[in-house]
Amino acid sequence: MSNTDAHPSEILCRGGGCADATSTAAGYVPVEIITARDVPLGGPRAMNVRRTLPQRKRSLIGAWCFADHYGPDDVSRTGGMDVAPHPHTGLQTVSWLFEGSIAHIDSGGNSGTVLPGEVNLMTAGAGICHSETSTKDVSTMHGVQLWVALPESARSTAPRAFEHYTPPVTDLDGGSAVVFLGDLAGSHSPVETFTPLLGAELRIDPHAEITVNVQESFEHGLLVDAGSVTLEGISIPQAGIGYTGVGAHTLHIRNDSDDPARAILLGGEPFAEDIVIWWNFVGRSSEEIAEYREQWQQRTERFGQVEGYVGHGGPDQNADGMSWLPAPRLPNGIIKARKNPSPEARPDLPEAGSSSSLR
Template sequence: MSDAEVLTARDVPLGGPRAMTVRRTLPQRARTLIGAWCFVDHYGPDDVAGTGGMVVAPHPHTGLQTVSWLFSGEIEHRDSLGSHAMVRPGELNLMTGGLGVSHSEVSTPDTTVLHGVQLWVALPDRHRLTERDFQHYVPESVPVDGGADVRVFLGSLAGATSPVRTFTPLLGAELLLAPRASVTLAVDAGFEHGLLVDRGEVTMAGTRLRRAELGYVAPGGSTLTLTNETDASARTILLGGPPFGEEIVMWWNFIGRSHQDIVEARQSWQDASDRFGTVEGYPGDRLPAPELPHATITPRKNPIRH
């Protein structure tokens, strides 16, 4: 297996005037998608007393699923399906916004340290206008020979399978590696994989990945070996899926296939149409859409690897 491609993070403000800063590794110029995973935000550990925590007012989504996964803290989720749920460490909250959905995300008053990831999955064209949906799942921790524990929140790995519905084959899992651990995982050879390092340093495909880096490995291998060569534990998020094969147009919180898709979605949100519904119970105004760029929004695609 060839060396991993290393994708570094950039700092991005999330939300409105009280924006918290997140580390974004996907999308970027070097890579738009890993499987259908199209967005990776990594945040914390943040002392909420100093940063103010997460306060994201109601905002819209189209053409995607949102995946919320926490390491510490708690986030209150409200959406236009009427869902009111808490995002807690080790528990998956997945929201589907095909034709349109809206939601708010606010860290709770009891949260002292906020730390986690926010991920998006692009819906394939045949499903991108599907109905709104919300799913909650608590995966069990599964030990892996070599010194790791795995929680599989989407797809299958290490004998564990998530029941949560996705629209393309996907893998999403948290892996904790003990000091000096080395584990070899059986994976789907048709999948490309991405490994986000949350804590510590991990070697994948002969490449050392440091905190907040996302390592990418192309399809072709039936195993994936992860090694922690340090005396401290490491925590990672492993993502995977077959190459998506469709060009997507991403702008703000929308995923479409054309500039016109984005224009229409933005206008629907600004007009407060029924397309996105209403988030009940949030004590404030919803987020307005930013102005569109003075240019046609063009499709994003992955580079061809030689």
């Protein structure tokens, strides 16, 4: 998925993020609330997404550097997803659907259909471009789109790749888990990542609590899709993330509603490298980002070409008549590094709202 902000800010992130926090129940793992903001996904009848990462509150959870939650979205009203060919560098995209289906084509020669319950991971490496379009038979779109920052050791050498994997459902006391990246509750995903990561869909029965054992070296974020969910006794708003820093070995997640709840658990070792995120690029400096932008505008071989894109506006164009997404203008000046705290939730600070450096 593309970041379709018309004026995306440049963000320099350091592992551990920068956070405000809410209070937590005594005796539990501290929890910090990261609220979402609405972002239109292009066009006058835009499908809105709710973005939690990156923002001023926190830029990274492990190597997870971008998180959009969308739907349930009525395609007949919004037109669904129609993102013309757009570029990426230095990252992996992770698509996870609850409902709907997405046609994917990339310049690595890969095409496929993203389906519910099947993780689709695309590795950009030094550069790739792709298109994403909800298929014609879809009436509802509902899911999450995530990005993973690649470390220096892999960001220029990892080949363009596209992986599919349908994980099994693992039963838990009070619910179940579907592990699409990493390891949890005895379930392992074979999908390749370049830093230690966890990605799992958790389902919690009505008025039930699940307990999951997690890696103490990981920081974690719980993104709530549905239900009245608490993490360590703290209520997490829908589409928001409850963040816990490193050191926790057990997480307690409860559903206080009469219907089943669903959430996405993200985790990973704190990402030790400084990264700059702007638009759809992950780099290491303003100069790199400017170079990526210029190469995309010139349609160079760094990103390649998408062959066979059919948007909602017909062959080779989206609903707005574009055959590819031009990059926004670069911001004036260079953003300075922020002072980011260690990867720990800080429950002693009042919440500062949902302002974001991506505005």
